[in-house]
Amino acid sequence: RGTDEWQKLDVAHHLHPFTDPKYFDTKGPLVVTHADGVYITDSSGRKILDGMAGLWCVNVGYGRQELIDAAHAQMQKLAYYNVFFQSATPPQIELSRVLSEITPGDLNHFFFTNSGSEANDTIIRMVRHFWEVEGQPDKQIFIGRNLGYHGSTLAATSLGGMAAMHGMGKSLLPGFEHIMHPHWYAEGGDLSEAEFGLKAAQALEDKILELGPENVAAFVGEPIQGAGGVIDPPATYWPEIQRICRKYDVLLVADEVICGFGRLGHWFGCEAYGIQPDLMPMAKGLSSGYLPIAAVAYSGRVHKTLQEGGLFSHGYTYSGHPVSCAVALANIQLIKDENLIQTVHDDTAPYFRKTLTDAVADHPLVGEVRGAGLLAGIQLVKDKATKTLFEEDLAVAVKCRDHCLNNGLIMRAVGQSMVASPPLTITRAQIDELVEKAVKSLDQTAADVGV
Ligand code: PLP
Numbered sequence: 001r002g003t004d005e006w007q008k009l010d011v012a013h014h015l016h017p018f019t020d021p022k023y024f025d026t027k028g029p030l031v032v033t034h035a036d037g038v039y040i041t042d043s044s045g046r047k048i049l050d051g052m053a054g055l056w057c058v059n060v061g062y063g064r065q066e067l068i069d070a071a072h073a074q075m076q077k078l079a080y081y082n083v084f085f086q087s088a089t090p091p092q093i094e095l096s097r098v099l100s101e102i103t104p105g106d107l108n109h110f111f112f113t114n115s116g117s118e119a120n121d122t123i124i125r126m127v128r129h130f131w132e133v134e135g136q137p138d139k140q141i142f143i144g145r146n147l148g149y150h151g152s153t154l155a156a157t158s159l160g161g162m163a164a165m166h167g168m169g170k171s172l173l174p175g176f177e178h179i180m181h182p183h184w185y186a187e188g189g190d191l192s193e194a195e196f197g198l199k200a201a202q203a204l205e206d207k208i209l210e211l212g213p214e215n216v217a218a219f220v221g222e223p224i225q226g227a228g229g230v231i232d233p234p235a236t237y238w239p240e241i242q243r244i245c246r247k248y249d250v251l252l253v254a255d256e257v258i259c260g261f262g263r264l265g266h267w268f269g270c271e272a273y274g275i276q277p278d279l280m281p282m283a284k285g286l287s288s289g290y291l292p293i294a295a296v297a298y299s300g301r302v303h304k305t306l307q308e309g310g311l312f313s314h315g316y317t318y319s320g321h322p323v324s325c326a327v328a329l330a331n332i333q334l335i336k337d338e339n340l341i342q343t344v345h346d347d348t349a350p351y352f353r354k355t356l357t358d359a360v361a362d363h364p365l366v367g368e369v370r371g372a373g374l375l376a377g378i379q380l381v382k383d384k385a386t387k388t389l390f391e392e393d394l395a396v397a398v399k400c401r402d403h404c405l406n407n408g409l410i411m412r413a414v415g416q417s418m419v420a421s422p423p424l425t426i427t428r429a430q431i432d433e434l435v436e437k438a439v440k441s442l443d444q445t446a447a448d449v450g451v
Contacts, residue, residue: 080322092325109299114294126302130306197237218251345373380445
């Protein structure tokens with residue numbers, strides 16, 4: 001089929017997640033047919049630099065034979081078996097062992113799911129059950145943050161802090177509360193970055209006291225908010241959050257779905273901020289997106305209580321799917337063999353940050369360049385001096401995203417920010433290409449909106 005035909009069929013039969021169908025009144029979808037390394041190829045044969053690693057997930061890059069071979073070999077041996085019938089499979093056992101070696105502290109226990117959303121749903125049920133078994137059944141409320149994203153199921157939507165998602169279909173369940181997010185540029189006022197980090201963390205203590213610590217089950221946050229626009233917190237923020245959680249015996253959950261598996265130059269994002277969570281959902285980079293798999297890692301304390309609690313009535317047909325586990329194992333092995341995390345930490349992430357900042361920080365359209373590791377957010381502003389944003393309906397970031405695509409680069413538009421999260425295998429030369437295309441797209445956008 002040709003591009004036109006693919007596009008017509010897609011629009012006729014497929015509802016795209018998080019996409020306004022009206023977009024397709026004027027343009028067809030990008031039909032992606034192949035990918036290799038950090039490039040995707042569309043149905044017209046055009047090669048595009050994937051500055052988003054798919055959806056923040058293809059950490060080892062596309063077309064890795066090791067992962068393909070692992071899936072093939074496992075399918076030949078055992079394509080599927082469940083873990084419900086007091087049964088287990090070697091890839092799932094081995095993946096649990098290997099994960100326990102790389103997760104921080106005593107997060108040595110795992111529950112497998114298919115997606116980050118399901119991992120967060122699992123945490124909500126697991127933690128509420130935990131407190132019931134601990135004899136504190138009132139500890140049920142989850143505290144998340146404004147602009148947090150934890151998935152699209154009903155419970156994960158409620159845990160997240162996306163107002164538009166809450167509003168659609170009355171999707172905010174009772175038992176979920178939200179506090180401010182730590183965005184110094186937008187909300188810091190006259191405070192230093194360090195002071196603002198403490199102020200943003202204080203919002204958690206205030207909320208716990210308002211609700212009563214005896215009612216609060218857990219606090220959940222992404223080490224760096226991804227879908228919220230790549231909001232990296234001040235260094236003072238996470239240690240203070242951890243101190244407050246410990247003080248009130250509120251479990252600390254670091255959502256590692258984006259930050260895990262090397263994105264920030266560490267196995268997990270919480271290590272970059274020096275905190276030790278009680279539970280961690282992980283997905284995306286766990287298999288570099290080659291197959292759907294996600295997991296919840298939980299601590300020795302949680303494990304002990306769950307053991308006492310007996311039957312945990314929860315699980316998915318594909319929990320611990322053997323083929324997904326085999327691919328995740330090959331993926332983790334590849335990250336180790338290629339020393340990817342160290343390379344990101346020591347070389348490509350510092351190079352990316354410097355190259356991007358040098359190239360765009362003084363651009364009239366850019367208010368702030370933020371992020372850490374191979375995760376970046378570029379805040380677009382109408383007026384740099386006053387930090388004034390554009391009128392919403394101008395959809396400035398969408399214009400910039402479309403220019404990026406025309407220039408052969410995928411970047412994502414989030415609110416009035418552009419975000420990037422390339423494969424961890426990206427080279428310095430490819431970073432130069434990414435930045436060059438981003439600058440050209442920013443120039444074209446600035447011309448569109450008269451900045
Ligand atoms: N948590 C975070 C931090 C995410 O960014 C996402 C997805 O982007 C999710 C959870 C949900 O994961 P999934 O889309 O696999 O359900």
